[in-house]
Amino acid sequence: xxxxxxxxxxxxxxxxxxxxxxxxxxxxxxxxxxxxxxxxxxxxxxxxxxxxxxxxxxxxxxxxxxxxxxxxxxxxxxxxxxxxxxxxxxxxxxxxxxxxxxxxxxxxxxxxxxxxxxxxxxxxxx
Amino acid sequence: xxxxxxxxxxxxxxxxxxxxxxxxxxxxxxxxxxxxxxxxxxxxxxxxxxxxxxxxxxxxxxxxxxxxxxxxxxxxxxxxxxxxxxxxxxxxxxxxxxxxxxxxxxxxxxxxxxxxxxxxxxxxxxxxxx
Numbered sequence: 001x002x003x004x005x006x007x008x009x010x011x012x013x014x015x016x017x018x019x020x021x022x023x024x025x026x027x028x029x030x031x032x033x034x035x036x037x038x039x040x041x042x043x044x045x046x047x048x049x050x051x052x053x054x055x056x057x058x059x060x061x062x063x064x065x066x067x068x069x070x071x072x073x074x075x076x077x078x079x080x081x082x083x084x085x086x087x088x089x090x091x092x093x094x095x096x097x098x099x100x101x102x103x104x105x106x107x108x109x110x111x112x113x114x115x116x117x118x119x120x121x122x123x124x125x126x
Numbered sequence: 127x128x129x130x131x132x133x134x135x136x137x138x139x140x141x142x143x144x145x146x147x148x149x150x151x152x153x154x155x156x157x158x159x160x161x162x163x164x165x166x167x168x169x170x171x172x173x174x175x176x177x178x179x180x181x182x183x184x185x186x187x188x189x190x191x192x193x194x195x196x197x198x199x200x201x202x203x204x205x206x207x208x209x210x211x212x213x214x215x216x217x218x219x220x221x222x223x224x225x226x227x228x229x230x231x232x233x234x235x236x237x238x239x240x241x242x243x244x245x246x247x248x249x250x251x252x253x254x255x256x
Contacts, residue, residue, distance in 0.1 A: 012202075013192060016199030017199070020198050022154065027225055032161050032165040033165070075217065078217055079213075079214065080217040083214060083219070089251070091251055091255035092255070093224075095252050096253035097248055098249065101227070101244070101245060102230060104231045106231055106245065
């Protein structure tokens with residue numbers, strides 16, 4: 001598999017952006033919007049949180065542990081549901097496994113094996 | 127009719143990919159630049175001395191953001207993806223069942239009943255292919 005220099009950098013850029021830096025952008029957006037358009041305009045909130053940096057600190061201190069706890073819950077309870085649903089909707093993987101099964105049990109015909117192998121080689125060439 | 131449904135679904139998928147992989151980055155940048163400039167830099171005497179115009183801020187932001195993002199992504203690809211994959215694989219019962227059944231067939235442990243049940247499950251999934 002040969003990928004161009006530009007495509008590799010584009011992949012790395014997207015990984016850096018979508019997995020890491022997007023959090024920073026979203027947090028800054030949320031903090032500024034919430035503070036300037038909500039907290040600053042309501043006296044009650046403004047008395048509670050008089051400065052932007054205090055709100056930012058409070059938000060991060062609450063948000064980060066909450067996100068970690070929710071993520072942990074997701075991994076322990078929800079992730080297996082998602083992988084199951086995704087695999088149950090993956091006909092190509094099912095075909096691959098079923099054909100391997102049929103080869104091992106002797107059910108697969110020579111024609112079917114050849115057709116399957118051609119499909120795999122076509123994918124490999126990408 | 128089935129072909130049309132499939133085509134519409136493929137367009138829907140292409141649209142989602144176009145949005146989530148490419149265009150959303152553009153939208154996110156514009157949001158960030160407008161919000162930060164209007165709600166943080168503009169009106170702040172210290173920051174306005176350094177960044178007097180929104181286009182200056184945009185160029186500074188992009189010139190820093192793109193290389194930093196590439197470097198972090200490179201680090202992520204080399205060090206973190208295998209952890210992500212491992213966590214996902216350990217929470218993937220269907221794939222584990224597929225590989226285990228193949229192993230059991232190979233080692234002669236799998237019963238005929240189990241093989242049939244497994245094969246039926248696979249065929250049921252295969253039929254979803256358009």
